[in-house]
Amino acid sequence: MTHHVDVHVGKRVRHRRWLVGMTQQQLAEQVGIKFQQIQKYETGANRISASRLWDISDALDVPVSFFFEGMEAEAETADVDTAEAAVPSSVPADLMGDKEALDLVRSYYAIPENQRRRLFELARVLSDVA
Template sequence: MTHPVDVHVGKRIRHRRWLVGMTQQQLAERVGIKFQQIQKYETGANRVSASRLWDIADALDVAVSFFFEGLDSESAGKESTNDIPADLMGDKEALDLIRSYYAIPENQRRRLFELARVLSDVA
């Protein structure tokens, strides 16, 4: 049986890889393993060793701690503040929105952010 922490770390690997637009094959090549191993990590079927997680974090340009973010609230089954789902990174629509947001030029992105804040205050 898979451990909830391994599943969480695997999800975070998959979502970060997807967010930066990297395939399993590309990540595997950067880390020096087969893409099937990345698949097993992402599903939580295989546990990621500390040194391998270090290499994956480096390849995905994040701190190792990134893979553990949100673990407490998710494992407790709690929703985070403002009715945001505990597994926000598991929501493909949210990830699409984030990717699209960062594709917008910075000056327009700031204006869009302010608009979103105003709209959320009204709702």
């Protein structure tokens, strides 16, 4: 049975890997394991040992604490989320765990800054209209 902490840490590994544009295979090679193990870590099916988490944090260029960020907020909103589950939302509950959202963020920051600002303003106007 998966533990909520293992699932959270796994999501954060996936989140960071996507943000830096790294595949599971590339991360696995840097850490010295098989990519299937990375898959299991990211789903929370397998627990990441402290030494392995250290290696992953080094490969993804973040402090180990990065993988635990948001745990308190996640626990606090768990009760609220179950109460609001009946209310449909256009925003995914785990926005940074959504691959499409991360791809959009990565693409957004690849745009030159002056064009990015204009795109942001366009998106803001369009969302106000909807």
